[in-house]
Amino acid sequence: MSKLWALKKSIWVFHLCTGSCNNCDIEILDCLTPKFDLERFGIVLVGSIRHADVILVTGAVTRKCLPRMKLTWEQMPQPKLVVAIGSCALSTGIFSPGYNIVGPVDKHIPVHAYVPGCPPKPEAIIDGVVKLLGSLK
Amino acid sequence: MSQVLYSMAAFVVFPGFLFTAAVGLLVAWVDRKITARLQWRVGPPWYQNFVDFFKLLGKETIIPRGASRISFLIAPIIGLIGVTLVSLILWQVNLNPHQSFLGDLIVILYLSILPSLAIVMGGSASANPLGALGASREMKMILADELPFIVAIFTPVVSIGSIKLDSILLYQSNYGMMFTHHLSSIIALVVAFFCLQAKMTLVPFDAPEAEQEIMAGPYIEYSGPPLAIFKLTRAMALFALPVFLITIFLGGFQFQGLGILWSVVKYLVILVLIILVKNTNPRLRIDQALRFFWLRMFPLSLVGFVLALVGL
Numbered sequence A: 001m002s003k004l005w006a007l008k009k010s011i012w013v014f015h016l017c018t019g020s021c022n023n024c025d026i027e028i029l030d031c032l033t034p035k036f037d038l039e040r041f042g043i044v045l046v047g048s049i050r051h052a053d054v055i056l057v058t059g060a061v062t063r064k065c066l067p068r069m070k071l072t073w074e075q076m077p078q079p080k081l082v083v084a085i086g087s088c089a090l091s092t093g094i095f096s097p098g099y100n101i102v103g104p105v106d107k108h109i110p111v112h113a114y115v116p117g118c119p120p121k122p123e124a125i126i127d128g129v130v131k132l133l134g135s136l137k
Numbered sequence B: 001m002s003q004v005l006y007s008m009a010a011f012v013v014f015p016g017f018l019f020t021a022a023v024g025l026l027v028a029w030v031d032r033k034i035t036a037r038l039q040w041r042v043g044p045p046w047y048q049n050f051v052d053f054f055k056l057l058g059k060e061t062i063i064p065r066g067a068s069r070i071s072f073l074i075a076p077i078i079g080l081i082g083v084t085l086v087s088l089i090l091w092q093v094n095l096n097p098h099q100s101f102l103g104d105l106i107v108i109l110y111l112s113i114l115p116s117l118a119i120v121m122g123g124s125a126s127a128n129p130l131g132a133l134g135a136s137r138e139m140k141m142i143l144a145d146e147l148p149f150i151v152a153i154f155t156p157v158v159s160i161g162s163i164k165l166d167s168i169l170l171y172q173s174n175y176g177m178m179f180t181h182h183l184s185s186i187i188a189l190v191v192a193f194f195c196l197q198a199k200m201t202l203v204p205f206d207a208p209e210a211e212q213e214i215m216a217g218p219y220i221e222y223s224g225p226p227l228a229i230f231k232l233t234r235a236m237a238l239f240a241l242p243v244f245l246i247t248i249f250l251g252g253f254q255f256q257g258l259g260i261l262w263s264v265v266k267y268l269v270i271l272v273l274i275i276l277v278k279n280t281n282p283r284l285r286i287d288q289a290l291r292f293f294w295l296r297m298f299p300l301s302l303v304g305f306v307l308a309l310v311g312l
């Protein structure tokens, strides 16, 4: 119980791009700027996947990225959560006819929260993370 | 028997592990909060570092394939013990100067390298190229800052003519703070301050664990409880090492009446200075850091040392 409480209050996120157009990634970084300041809630961006609790995936998964995405997910310590950000990650979006797109993120790794939008606003991303935390038991 | 129990309690509870850990995590929050305010952010709540610590304790520990298991797991503990002992000795001497023993200054100097050595050990044991890179940079950082640091710390020793911490404290309570009375000690304080920054690998000298280029360097493969211990060690060092500086240059800690307030103010001034330097400087490359310490700080500390020999 206390473990869960601590997890909710201190989320370290890792940011993984699987072939997005880079706009979603910029919106994620926007969340950490002074205007939105996610550190208020204990959310910190970390550089190493081993430190992360939540992994933010953007982009329609490309063939090249697929093994890397799986590897990254496997290397994460338990308990681990995945948030898919942007229409691409949810449904491959505008890239779906692409010859090298192997599908939305949740075809390959379990996703716990979806944040739609192209790109989603920082408010939407924060809302997604908050809803994800609210659903934890 | 009771003597043994007393020492155990001193090591584990006050002023050893628990005390240093609690205050250290709080101080690390001050660091985060001031950093946030400087960047026009709100910053985390005061209990954030405690929550981070407990969260990490509940996470899985992964030992990478090819890593040297024992040294990978034992490295954080070595660092923790080192910084706990530094804090323990410093507080015992500050609380009760009779607890000082011959050469405690040297013991503290030795022990204060342990956290850095632990980082080197953990980084090289983690079987990760970036970890090894961070470890090698950390090793260079030790080589860079240790020489000027030792010369700077020994400057007041030369001025006073005694190597025991209690006589340094006694001298300062009789004649006033070291750095207001000796030109040599002012120079030594400046040098020691920068070396402290490097010992804690804070920003101008944080090449060993540069988040953006080598992804936390030696810590890269750590997860769960070992990472929690490393974070705790860093927080405790942020508390214990400035106390060392205050004991030697700024008259130590007083525990009567207004003295308590004055001691806290001294500590906070040093802490805020460290945080300001951290937030207003770019990261130096490792060769620039080496050059800074060997070609600027070391000659400066030698000047201070010679002035102390002359008696200034």
Ligand code: SF4
Pocket: A019, A020, A021, A022, A023, A024, A058, A059, A060, A085, A086, A087, A088, A089, A093, A094, A117, A118, A119, A120
């Ligand atoms: S969802 Fe839109 S903004 Fe985000 S990566 Fe895809 S195309 Fe770019």
